[in-house]
Amino acid sequence: MNYIQQINAFWDKLENDQNLKPASIVVYAALLQINNKTGWKEKFRATFGQVLNMTGISKNTYYSALSELVKGNYLEYEPGPNQYQSATFKMIMLYQILVQHEDSIISAPVQHEDCIENIPKPLNDKKIKTKKTVFVPPTLNEVEIFFIEKGFSVEAAAKAWEYYELANWRDRSGHQVLNWKQKMLAVWLKNENSPSNFKNLNNNNNSPTQGRAASLIEQIEVLSQEFLNEEKLNIIKGLVSMSRRVRGPLPGYRTYVMLDILLKRQIIN
Numbered sequence: 001m002n003y004i005q006q007i008n009a010f011w012d013k014l015e016n017d018q019n020l021k022p023a024s025i026v027v028y029a030a031l032l033q034i035n036n037k038t039g040w041k042e043k044f045r046a047t048f049g050q051v052l053n054m055t056g057i058s059k060n061t062y063y064s065a066l067s068e069l070v071k072g073n074y075l076e077y078e079p080g081p082n083q084y085q086s087a088t089f090k091m092i093m094l095y096q097i098l099v100q101h102e103d104s105i106i107s108a109p110v111q112h113e114d115c116i117e118n119i120p121k122p123l124n125d126k127k128i129k130t131k132k133t134v135f136v137p138p139t140l141n142e143v144e145i146f147f148i149e150k151g152f153s154v155e156a157a158a159k160a161w162e163y164y165e166l167a168n169w170r171d172r173s174g175h176q177v178l179n180w181k182q183k184m185l186a187v188w189l190k191n192e193n194s195p196s197n198f199k200n201l202n203n204n205n206n207s208p209t210q211g212r213a214a215s216l217i218e219q220i221e222v223l224s225q226e227f228l229n230e231e232k233l234n235i236i237k238g239l240v241s242m243s244r245r246v247r248g249p250l251p252g253y254r255t256y257v258m259l260d261i262l263l264k265r266q267i268i269n
Contacts, residue, residue, distance in 0.1 A: 001040040001093055006032070009094035010074070020072055023057055027065040028074055030054040035091050045086035059083075137169050138180050146181060150189050160188045 010028070014020060030051045038044040048062055057065070069075050076090040138146075140161050147157035164170075169177045177183050 001035075001091065002095065003032075003036060003040075005095035006091070006093065009098045012098060013074075013094055017072055020068055021065070023061050024065040024068040024072075026055045026057065027051060027062060028069055031075065031089055032091065035089070043088055043090045045088055047080075047086045048083070133178065135169065135176065135178055135180075137165070143180075143184070146184065147189070150185075152189060156188065160184060 014025070031046060033054070034046045034050060035041070035044050048059060051057070051062060052059075066077050070077050073092060074094070075092055078088040080087045138161070140158065143161040144154050144157040147154065147160070164177060164180070164183075169180070171177060171183065171187075
Protein backbone atom coordinates (compact mmCIF):
# COMPACT_ATOMS: atom_id res chain seq x y z
CA MET A 1 0.00 0.00 0.00
CA ASN A 2 1.16 3.52 -0.80
CA TYR A 3 0.65 5.47 2.41
CA ILE A 4 0.69 8.97 0.86
CA GLN A 5 -1.71 8.04 -1.94
CA GLN A 6 -4.02 6.31 0.57
CA ILE A 7 -4.16 9.41 2.79
CA ASN A 8 -4.84 11.71 -0.19
CA ALA A 9 -7.53 9.38 -1.52
CA PHE A 10 -9.12 9.24 1.95
CA TRP A 11 -9.47 13.03 2.10
CA ASP A 12 -10.76 13.16 -1.47
CA LYS A 13 -13.41 10.57 -0.60
CA LEU A 14 -14.25 12.40 2.61
CA GLU A 15 -15.17 15.58 0.69
CA ASN A 16 -18.22 13.80 -0.76
CA ASP A 17 -19.10 11.85 2.39
CA GLN A 18 -21.34 13.90 4.67
CA ASN A 19 -22.17 10.99 6.98
CA LEU A 20 -18.72 10.24 8.40
CA LYS A 21 -18.38 11.69 11.90
CA PRO A 22 -15.14 13.15 13.35
CA ALA A 23 -14.76 10.18 15.69
CA SER A 24 -14.77 7.82 12.71
CA ILE A 25 -12.00 9.84 11.06
CA VAL A 26 -9.90 9.56 14.23
CA VAL A 27 -10.44 5.77 14.42
CA TYR A 28 -9.51 5.37 10.75
CA ALA A 29 -6.29 7.33 11.25
CA ALA A 30 -5.39 5.15 14.27
CA LEU A 31 -6.03 1.90 12.37
CA LEU A 32 -4.04 3.20 9.43
CA GLN A 33 -1.08 3.83 11.73
CA ILE A 34 -1.39 0.35 13.28
CA ASN A 35 -1.44 -1.15 9.75
CA ASN A 36 1.67 0.90 8.92
CA LYS A 37 3.54 -0.64 11.88
CA THR A 38 2.65 -4.13 10.64
CA GLY A 39 4.33 -3.40 7.29
CA TRP A 40 1.06 -2.85 5.44
CA LYS A 41 -0.22 -6.38 5.70
CA GLU A 42 -3.39 -6.99 3.74
CA LYS A 43 -5.08 -8.14 6.97
CA PHE A 44 -3.95 -7.15 10.43
CA ARG A 45 -5.20 -7.46 13.99
CA ALA A 46 -5.88 -4.70 16.52
CA THR A 47 -7.64 -4.39 19.87
CA PHE A 48 -9.88 -1.70 21.28
CA GLY A 49 -7.19 -1.00 23.88
CA GLN A 50 -4.69 -0.04 21.18
CA VAL A 51 -7.12 2.39 19.57
CA LEU A 52 -8.12 3.71 23.01
CA ASN A 53 -4.51 4.57 23.84
CA MET A 54 -4.15 6.47 20.56
CA THR A 55 -7.52 8.27 20.51
CA GLY A 56 -9.03 8.28 24.02
CA ILE A 57 -12.53 7.52 22.72
CA SER A 58 -15.12 5.41 24.52
CA LYS A 59 -15.99 1.82 23.59
CA ASN A 60 -19.46 2.78 22.26
CA THR A 61 -17.96 5.49 20.08
CA TYR A 62 -15.32 3.03 18.84
CA TYR A 63 -17.84 0.43 17.65
CA SER A 64 -20.09 3.13 16.17
CA ALA A 65 -17.11 4.47 14.20
CA LEU A 66 -16.23 1.00 12.92
CA SER A 67 -19.80 0.57 11.70
CA GLU A 68 -19.62 3.88 9.77
CA LEU A 69 -16.24 3.01 8.23
CA VAL A 70 -17.46 -0.38 7.03
CA LYS A 71 -20.69 1.10 5.70
CA GLY A 72 -18.76 3.84 3.87
CA ASN A 73 -16.48 1.25 2.24
CA TYR A 74 -13.31 2.51 3.98
CA LEU A 75 -12.28 -0.84 5.54
CA GLU A 76 -13.37 -4.40 6.25
CA TYR A 77 -13.83 -5.59 9.83
CA GLU A 78 -14.17 -9.00 11.48
CA PRO A 79 -14.78 -8.92 15.25
CA GLY A 80 -12.79 -11.19 17.57
CA PRO A 81 -14.27 -14.07 19.56
CA ASN A 82 -14.99 -11.63 22.40
CA GLN A 83 -14.50 -7.97 23.24
CA TYR A 84 -11.11 -8.63 24.85
CA GLN A 85 -9.49 -10.33 21.84
CA SER A 86 -8.15 -8.75 18.69
CA ALA A 87 -10.37 -8.01 15.71
CA THR A 88 -9.22 -8.44 12.10
CA PHE A 89 -9.08 -5.45 9.75
CA LYS A 90 -8.44 -4.94 6.05
CA MET A 91 -7.83 -1.42 4.76
CA ILE A 92 -9.46 -0.88 1.38
CA MET A 93 -6.98 0.77 -1.00
CA LEU A 94 -8.96 3.91 -1.75
CA TYR A 95 -6.50 5.32 -4.27
CA GLN A 96 -6.98 2.35 -6.57
CA ILE A 97 -10.78 2.79 -6.45
CA LEU A 98 -10.33 6.49 -7.17
CA VAL A 99 -8.13 5.79 -10.22
CA GLN A 100 -10.61 3.23 -11.56
CA HIS A 101 -13.43 5.74 -11.14
CA GLU A 102 -11.50 8.43 -13.03
CA ASP A 103 -10.66 5.97 -15.83
CA SER A 104 -14.33 5.06 -16.21
CA ILE A 105 -15.23 8.74 -16.56
CA ILE A 106 -12.56 9.30 -19.23
CA SER A 107 -13.56 6.19 -21.20
CA ALA A 108 -17.29 6.97 -21.07
CA PRO A 109 -18.77 7.59 -24.56
CA VAL A 110 -19.27 11.23 -25.45
CA GLN A 111 -22.79 12.13 -26.50
CA HIS A 112 -22.79 14.65 -29.32
CA GLU A 113 -24.89 17.78 -29.14
CA ASP A 114 -26.99 16.79 -32.17
CA CYS A 115 -27.96 13.56 -30.42
CA ILE A 116 -28.93 15.44 -27.27
CA GLU A 117 -31.13 17.81 -29.24
CA ASN A 118 -33.04 14.88 -30.80
CA ILE A 119 -33.97 13.37 -27.43
CA PRO A 120 -37.65 14.19 -26.81
CA LYS A 121 -38.23 16.21 -23.68
CA PRO A 122 -41.06 15.25 -21.32
CA LEU A 123 -44.17 17.35 -21.64
CA ASN A 124 -44.12 18.39 -17.99
CA ASP A 125 -40.50 19.56 -18.08
CA LYS A 126 -41.48 23.19 -18.47
CA LYS A 127 -40.38 25.37 -15.61
CA ILE A 128 -42.98 27.91 -14.61
CA LYS A 129 -41.31 31.20 -13.85
CA THR A 130 -43.14 33.39 -11.43
CA LYS A 131 -42.57 37.10 -11.60
CA LYS A 132 -41.67 38.66 -8.30
CA THR A 133 -43.33 41.96 -7.57
CA VAL A 134 -40.67 44.61 -6.99
CA PHE A 135 -41.75 47.27 -4.52
CA VAL A 136 -41.15 50.83 -5.68
CA PRO A 137 -41.34 53.36 -2.83
CA PRO A 138 -43.74 56.25 -3.51
CA THR A 139 -42.66 59.86 -3.65
CA LEU A 140 -43.80 62.38 -1.11
CA ASN A 141 -46.06 63.98 -3.71
CA GLU A 142 -47.80 60.68 -4.43
CA VAL A 143 -48.49 60.16 -0.73
CA GLU A 144 -49.77 63.73 -0.38
CA ILE A 145 -52.24 63.27 -3.25
CA PHE A 146 -53.44 59.96 -1.81
CA PHE A 147 -54.01 61.47 1.65
CA ILE A 148 -55.90 64.44 0.20
CA GLU A 149 -58.16 62.16 -1.82
CA LYS A 150 -59.04 60.36 1.43
CA GLY A 151 -59.73 63.64 3.25
CA PHE A 152 -56.53 63.89 5.27
CA SER A 153 -53.98 66.69 5.52
CA VAL A 154 -50.63 67.11 3.80
CA GLU A 155 -48.95 67.27 7.19
CA ALA A 156 -50.24 63.76 7.99
CA ALA A 157 -49.02 62.55 4.60
CA ALA A 158 -45.55 64.00 5.19
CA LYS A 159 -45.39 62.40 8.62
CA ALA A 160 -46.37 58.96 7.26
CA TRP A 161 -44.00 59.18 4.30
CA GLU A 162 -41.05 60.25 6.47
CA TYR A 163 -41.75 57.41 8.94
CA TYR A 164 -41.44 54.71 6.27
CA GLU A 165 -38.72 56.47 4.28
CA LEU A 166 -36.40 56.50 7.32
CA ALA A 167 -37.21 52.81 7.93
CA ASN A 168 -36.42 51.90 4.29
CA TRP A 169 -40.12 51.18 3.84
CA ARG A 170 -40.37 48.52 6.53
CA ASP A 171 -43.09 48.45 9.17
CA ARG A 172 -42.50 48.39 12.92
CA SER A 173 -42.24 44.57 12.80
CA GLY A 174 -39.39 44.81 10.29
CA HIS A 175 -41.44 43.47 7.37
CA GLN A 176 -41.05 45.00 3.91
CA VAL A 177 -44.00 47.11 2.82
CA LEU A 178 -45.40 45.57 -0.37
CA ASN A 179 -48.42 47.82 -0.97
CA TRP A 180 -47.95 51.30 0.42
CA LYS A 181 -51.55 52.41 -0.21
CA GLN A 182 -52.89 49.42 1.68
CA LYS A 183 -50.46 50.11 4.53
CA MET A 184 -51.55 53.77 4.71
CA LEU A 185 -55.23 52.77 4.83
CA ALA A 186 -54.63 50.20 7.56
CA VAL A 187 -52.35 52.27 9.80
CA TRP A 188 -52.57 55.98 9.07
CA LEU A 189 -55.91 56.71 7.42
CA LYS A 190 -58.15 55.77 10.32
CA ASN A 191 -61.23 57.61 11.55
CA GLU A 192 -59.52 58.62 14.78
CA ASN A 193 -56.80 60.35 12.74
CA SER A 194 -59.30 62.23 10.59
CA PRO A 195 -59.08 66.04 10.68
CA SER A 196 -62.76 66.17 11.71
CA ASN A 197 -61.79 64.73 15.11
CA PHE A 198 -59.47 67.61 15.84
CA LYS A 199 -60.22 71.27 16.33
CA ASN A 200 -61.55 72.60 13.06
CA LEU A 201 -59.94 75.87 12.21
CA ASN A 202 -62.87 76.72 9.95
CA ASN A 203 -65.11 77.12 13.05
CA ASN A 204 -63.13 80.19 14.06
CA ASN A 205 -64.78 82.67 11.73
CA ASN A 206 -63.26 85.64 13.54
CA SER A 207 -59.67 84.57 12.75
CA PRO A 208 -58.11 87.11 10.30
CA THR A 209 -55.47 84.56 9.29
CA GLN A 210 -58.16 82.03 8.42
CA GLY A 211 -60.02 84.56 6.30
CA ARG A 212 -56.92 85.67 4.43
CA ALA A 213 -55.90 82.06 3.73
CA ALA A 214 -59.35 81.16 2.40
CA SER A 215 -59.34 84.26 0.21
CA LEU A 216 -55.90 83.46 -1.17
CA ILE A 217 -56.84 79.88 -2.00
CA GLU A 218 -60.06 81.04 -3.68
CA GLN A 219 -57.93 83.27 -5.90
CA ILE A 220 -55.75 80.28 -6.72
CA GLU A 221 -58.81 78.32 -7.78
CA VAL A 222 -59.91 81.11 -10.10
CA LEU A 223 -56.48 81.60 -11.63
CA SER A 224 -56.00 77.85 -12.12
CA GLN A 225 -58.98 77.79 -14.47
CA GLU A 226 -57.51 80.43 -16.75
CA PHE A 227 -54.52 80.46 -19.08
CA LEU A 228 -51.36 80.75 -16.98
CA ASN A 229 -49.23 83.48 -18.45
CA GLU A 230 -45.99 84.54 -16.80
CA GLU A 231 -47.59 87.32 -14.76
CA LYS A 232 -50.35 85.10 -13.35
CA LEU A 233 -47.89 82.33 -12.73
CA ASN A 234 -45.80 84.62 -10.53
CA ILE A 235 -48.94 85.57 -8.63
CA ILE A 236 -49.77 81.88 -8.04
CA LYS A 237 -46.27 81.21 -6.78
CA GLY A 238 -46.62 84.08 -4.34
CA LEU A 239 -50.05 82.93 -3.18
CA VAL A 240 -48.86 79.36 -2.65
CA SER A 241 -45.83 80.60 -0.72
CA MET A 242 -48.07 82.66 1.59
CA SER A 243 -50.71 79.96 2.02
CA ARG A 244 -48.07 77.47 3.17
CA ARG A 245 -47.93 79.31 6.48
CA VAL A 246 -51.51 78.28 7.31
CA ARG A 247 -52.20 74.79 8.70
CA GLY A 248 -55.42 72.85 8.97
CA PRO A 249 -58.37 72.03 6.69
CA LEU A 250 -59.21 75.09 4.55
CA PRO A 251 -61.65 75.79 1.70
CA GLY A 252 -60.00 74.90 -1.60
CA TYR A 253 -57.13 73.19 0.20
CA ARG A 254 -56.92 70.48 -2.44
CA THR A 255 -56.36 73.11 -5.16
CA TYR A 256 -53.53 74.67 -3.19
CA VAL A 257 -51.83 71.31 -2.69
CA MET A 258 -52.17 70.32 -6.33
CA LEU A 259 -50.64 73.63 -7.46
CA ASP A 260 -47.88 73.25 -4.90
CA ILE A 261 -47.11 69.76 -6.17
CA LEU A 262 -47.06 70.99 -9.77
CA LEU A 263 -44.60 73.71 -8.81
CA LYS A 264 -42.37 71.15 -7.06
CA ARG A 265 -42.38 68.93 -10.12
CA GLN A 266 -41.52 71.93 -12.31
CA ILE A 267 -44.50 71.33 -14.56
CA ILE A 268 -45.65 74.93 -14.59
CA ASN A 269 -42.48 76.79 -13.64
